[in-house]
Amino acid sequence: MKIKYELIKNNDKARHGILHTNYGSYETPMFMPVGTLANVKTLVPEELKEVNSAVILSNTYHLWLRPGEDIVQKAGGLHKFMNWDGPILTDSGGFQVFSLAKNKKKDITEEGVYFKSHIDGRNLLLTPEKSIEIQNKLDSDIAMSFDECPPASASHEYLKNSLERTLRWAKRGKEVHSNENQSLFGIVQGGPYEDLRKESAIETVKIGFDGYSIGGVANDGESKEDMYKAIDYSIPYLPEDKPRYLMGVGEPIDILEGVQRGIDMFDCVLPTRIARHGNAFTHSGKINLKNLKFREDFTPIEDTCDCYTCKNYTKAYIRHLLVANEQLAGRLLSIHNIRFLIKLTEDIRKSIDEDKFIEFKNNFIINYKKSSK
RNA sequence: GGGAAGGUAGCGAAGUGGUUAAACGCGGCAGACUGUAAAUCUGCUCCUUCGGGUUCAUUGGUUCGAAUCCAAUCCUUCCCA
Numbered sequence: 001m002k003i004k005y006e007l008i009k010n011n012d013k014a015r016h017g018i019l020h021t022n023y024g025s026y027e028t029p030m031f032m033p034v035g036t037l038a039n040v041k042t043l044v045p046e047e048l049k050e051v052n053s054a055v056i057l058s059n060t061y062h063l064w065l066r067p068g069e070d071i072v073q074k075a076g077g078l079h080k081f082m083n084w085d086g087p088i089l090t091d092s093g094g095f096q097v098f099s100l101a102k103n104k105k106k107d108i109t110e111e112g113v114y115f116k117s118h119i120d121g122r123n124l125l126l127t128p129e130k131s132i133e134i135q136n137k138l139d140s141d142i143a144m145s146f147d148e149c150p151p152a153s154a155s156h157e158y159l160k161n162s163l164e165r166t167l168r169w170a171k172r173g174k175e176v177h178s179n180e181n182q183s184l185f186g187i188v189q190g191g192p193y194e195d196l197r198k199e200s201a202i203e204t205v206k207i208g209f210d211g212y213s214i215g216g217v218a219n220d221g222e223s224k225e226d227m228y229k230a231i232d233y234s235i236p237y238l239p240e241d242k243p244r245y246l247m248g249v250g251e252p253i254d255i256l257e258g259v260q261r262g263i264d265m266f267d268c269v270l271p272t273r274i275a276r277h278g279n280a281f282t283h284s285g286k287i288n289l290k291n292l293k294f295r296e297d298f299t300p301i302e303d304t305c306d307c308y309t310c311k312n313y314t315k316a317y318i319r320h321l322l323v324a325n326e327q328l329a330g331r332l333l334s335i336h337n338i339r340f341l342i343k344l345t346e347d348i349r350k351s352i353d354e355d356k357f358i359e360f361k362n363n364f365i366i367n368y369k370k371s372s373k
Numbered sequence: 374g375g376g377a378a379g380g381u382a383g384c385g386a387a388g389u390g391g392u393u394a395a396a397c398g399c400g401g402c403a404g405a406c407u408g409u410a411a412a413u414c415u416g417c418u419c420c421u422u423c424g425g426g427u428u429c430a431u432u433g434g435u436u437c438g439a440a441u442c443c444a445a446u447c448c449u450u451c452c453c454a
Contacts, residue, residue, distance in 0.1 A: 034408080034409065035409095036408095036409050037409085041409080041412080042412080057408075059408085059409080062409085062410090089408095091408050092408085094408080095408045095409095096408090096409095096410090098408095099408090099409080099410085100410060118410040119410080144408080147408095149408075187408090213408080215408070216408095217407085217408090218407040218408090219407085219408095222407095227407095245408090246408090247407095247408040248407055248408040249407055249408085250407040251407065254407070266407095267407095267408060268407050268408085269406090269407070269408085269409045269411085270406070270407050272409080273406060273407090273409065273411065273412095273413085274405095274406065275412090276411080276412040276413080277405085277406070277411085277412075277413070277414095278412095279406085288403080288404080290402090290403090291402090291403080292401090292402070292403095323401095325412080327412065329412085330412055
C-alpha cells in the first residue's frame with residue numbers, strides 16, 4: 001500500500017502527524033537515519049530500533065552500482081537483504097549527480113545524466129526512468145523522483161532551467177513507476193528564490209505525488225537564511241494532507257526551524273558521520289570527545305540521555321577509544337547522536353500537542369548555543 | 374683490545390657549506406563535516422612580550438657564512454679478537 005499521512009495536531013505551522021506505512025504507523029515530525037549502502041554505518045537494525053528509528057534511508061545510485069538492484073531483488077528486496085523490517089526510503093541518485101560528480105565531468109541532458117562511476121570510472125547514464133525502475137526493484141517503501149540538485153551557487157537562470165527539467169523528469173518517473181507497494185515523492189527545487197520555489201512546488205503538486213520534499217538545501221556552504229527561505233517559499237503550495245520532507249537536514253537547530261515551517265520528515269548523515277569523527281550532540285551544543293578536556297571526565301555525554309551509550313559509558317572511555325582509533329567509539333557515538341535527534345523529534349511532537357512548540361524551540365536553541373566550547 | 378657505522382625537534386627519519394627553524398611520517402593539540410566516493414579532510418605542533426631568541430651529542434676550530442668541513446671528547450650499534 002501507499003503511505004498515508006494523518007495530521008493530528010497543527011500548532012501554527014508546526015505539525016504533529018502520523019505516517020501510515022506497510023510496516024506500521026509512525027509519528028511525525030520524524031528523523032530518518034541514513035543507511036546509504038543498505039546499512040546505517042556501524043549499527044545493526046536492533047540498535048536502530050532501540051533508539052526508536054522509524055524510517056531509514058538507502059540509496060539508489062550506490063545500490064545500483066553495488067551490489068546491483070537485481071541482486072537485491074533476488075535477495076527478496078531491500079528489507080530482507082539488510083534485515084530491516086521497518087519502512088525504507090530510497091533516494092533517487094539525484095544528489096549523487098551533484099555530490100559525487102562535483103567538479104568532475106558530467107553531462108546533464110534532457111534524457112538524464114551522464115557521469116562516471118566513482119568505483120571504476122566507467123561511463124554511466126542515470127535517467128528518471130532508470131532511477132524509478134531500480135527503486136521499484138529495491139522494493140523500498142518510499143521512492144524519490146530523480147531530480148537535479150544544483151549547487152548553492154547556481155544562478156536564478158540556471159535554477160529555473162534546472163527545476164523545469166526536474167519537473168519533466170518527475171513526470172517521466174511517475175509514468176514508469178509500477179510498484180504498487182511503493183509510494184513516490186516529488187522534489188521541489190528552486191534555490192532561495194520565491195518565484196522558483198513557487199513554480200516548482202505548484203507544478204510538482206500538479207503531477208501528483210504521495211509526499212513532497214524540499215531539495216537542493218544545505219549544500220556546500222548555503223546560508224541558513226537561504227535554507228529557511230527555500231522552505232518558506234515552497235511550503236504554502238504543498239498540500240496539507242501529504243507529508244513534507246526536507247532532504248538532507250540536519251543539525252538540531254535546522255530540524256526545529258524546519259518543523260516551525262511545516263516540515264514532517266528529515267534525514268541527515270550528520271549524526272553518524274560526526275560520530276565516526278568523534279563528535280556528539282548535546283543540549284548545550286556539539287562536543288568533540290577527542291578533546292583533552294574529556295580525558296578524565298567520567299560522566300556520560302549527557303546524564304539526561306536515555307541511550308545505551310549514555311547509560312553505560314563515560315566521556316573519558318569514549319575519548320580513550322577515539323584516541324586509540326577504536327571503531328567502538330563511532331558505534332557508541334552513532335547510537336547517542338541518532339537517539340539525540342530522534343528524541344528531539346519526540347520532544348517536538350509533545351510540545352506541539354501542548355501548544356508549546358515555539359517556547360520549546362526557543363529554549364532549546366538558547367541552551368544549544370550556550371555551548372561551553 | 375682492533376675495526377666499522379652513527380648521534381637531527383616528543384619519537385622515527387631526510388638534509389652533507391648559504392634560498393634551513395630544518396622535508397616527510399608518527400605521536401600530540403584543535404577545527405570542519407547537513408538527500409554519506411567521508412572511521413575522512415584541514416590547520417597548528419622549539420621558545421617568544423611577535424621585535425626577536427635559542428637549535429641539529431659536547432667543546433673548540435676553519436669560513437663572510439656550518440646540522441653540513443676539521444679536531445678532541447662523550448655516547449650508541451655492529452663486526453673481529
